[in-house]
Amino acid sequence: MSTQTRHKTVAVDVGGVAVGGGAPIVVQSMTNTDTADVEGTARQVAALARAGSELVRITVDRPEAAAAVPRIKERLAQMNVSVPIVGDFHYNGHTLLTDYPACAEALDKYRINPGNVGFKNKRDPQFTQIVEMAIKYNKPVRIGVNWGSLDQELLTKLMDENSASAAPIGAREVTHEAMVQSALLSAARAEDIGLAKNRIILSAKVSAVQDLIAVYTELARRSDYALHLGLTEAGMGSKGIVASSAAMGVLLQQGIGDTVRVSLTPEPNGDRTLEVQVAQELLQTMGLRTFVPLVAACPGCGRTTSTTFQELASDIQGFIRTSMPAWKTRYPGVETLNVAVMGCIVNGPGESKHADIGISLPGTGETPTAPVFVDGKKVATLRGPTLTADFKQMVVDYIERRFGSGLGTGSRTAAE
DSSP states (O other): OOOOOOOOOOOEEETTEEESTTOOOEEEEEOOSOTTOHHHHHHHHHHHHHHTOSEEEEEOOSHHHHHHHHHHHHHHHHTTOOOOEEEEOOSSHHHHHHHOHHHHHHOSEEEEOTTTSOOGGGHHHHHHHHHHHHHHTTOOEEEEEEGGGOOHHHHHHHHHHHHHSSSOOOHHHHHHHHHHHHHHHHHHHHHHHTOOGGGEEEEEEOSSHHHHHHHHHHHHHTOOSEEEEOOTTOEEHHHHHHHHHHHHHHHHHTTOOSEEOOOEEOOTTOOTTHHHHHHHHHHHHTTSOOOSOEEEEOOOOTTOOSSHHHHHHHHHHHHHHHHHHHHHHHSTTGGGOEEEEEOSTTTHHHHHHHSSEEEEOOOTTSOSOEEEEETTEEEEEEOSTTHHHHHHHHHHHHHHHHHSOSOOOOOSSOOO
16 A cells, blocks of 8 residues: 555545545545436446445435435435435525425535635625535535636636736636635635534546646645545546546645545446546555455557457456455455456566466467466466366455455366
C-alpha cells in the first residue's frame, strides 16, 4: 500500500460510511435512471453497490422523485442492499426537502450546488432552508461547486476586482479562485447557520485535467473539509477513463481526496458499473486500497501471434471479478492476490515468479507448453486444450489454500 501522506480533513459520517479523517478513500457513483421509477432505480443502485460503490447518489429533481425516495430505500432493504443514498438537488431542493419530509429523512446525505441553490435575494433563504433541514434530520451535506453552474455574481465581482488590479491574472485563474471561494464561503455560511463542520463535504468540479488539479490543490491548502474528487463531464470510453485517472491520480498522490467518483458517459445501453470498476482500479493501482486481485497480463508483440494468452487473461480477469462477491466473505484478504498471464519466454517466467500465481504461455515458435509458478517457484507445466480450465482451477485451489480453510481441493494437474 502507498505510504504517501494524506491531507488532513475532518471526518464525516455518511450513513455509517466514514469520509475523510484518514479513513480509506470512498468509491461512489450515481444512477442515471428516472428516480420516480422505484424498481428501476433500486435495481441500478443495487448493481452499483454490488460492484463496489460505497455511496450511491440519485437525482431528486421533482415531487415524483422525492416521493419515490423512501420507497426506493424500502425496496433496497428487501434486496438486502444497505448502501447509503445521497440526494442530488438543484434549483428546488429547499422545496422538495420541506414538502417531502420522508424523503429528507430517508436520504443519507444531501448534495447541493451553491451556483443554483437560489438566485439574487432568494439564494441565502433557500440555502438556509436546506441546511436547516440537514440539521433537523442530522444529515451531512456536500456543497458541490461546478464550473458549468458557477455563482455568476461572485465570478463577476472577482473579474471586476481583477480588472482593476495593478497586476491582473488570467480569466481562467480568476475562475479557479471563484470556485474555491464559492465552496469555502458556502461552507462557512452553513456553519454559521448551525451545520457542524463534520457534516460538510466540499467539491469543486471542472472538466479539464489541469483546472481540476489547480482548484483542488488550492481548496486543500485553504481548508480541512472532507473533499469529494471528480472530473465532471469526463467523457466516454478511454477518453473519460484517461482524463479522470490523470487528474485524480495527481491529486491522490498529493494526499488530496477523501471520496472519488469517475463520471463516465456510458455507451448506449452500457453498464453503469464501469465507473465503479475504474474508480476501484485507480485506487488499487496507486496502492491506496485493494478491491480485487490484480491480473498482470502481457500486452502482446510479434512473438505472441497466438491469441491464447489474451483469451486466458480476459477469462481469468472476468472470472475473478464475477467471483469476488462470494470470495469476499469466504476468503478474507483475497483482494491482495496477484495473478500473471504472460505471452512468451522473454518476460513470462520472470513476471510469473513475481506474482502469487502466474502462467507463461508459449510464444510463436516456442515449445507448446506453459509453466505455472506459485509463490515464485515452478510447480506445473500445462498443455493441450484444457490449459485454460486447468489454470483457472489452480487459481481457485491457490485461493482456497492461502485464504480459505487451508484444506484445498487439489489441483487437477500434476506438478512436473
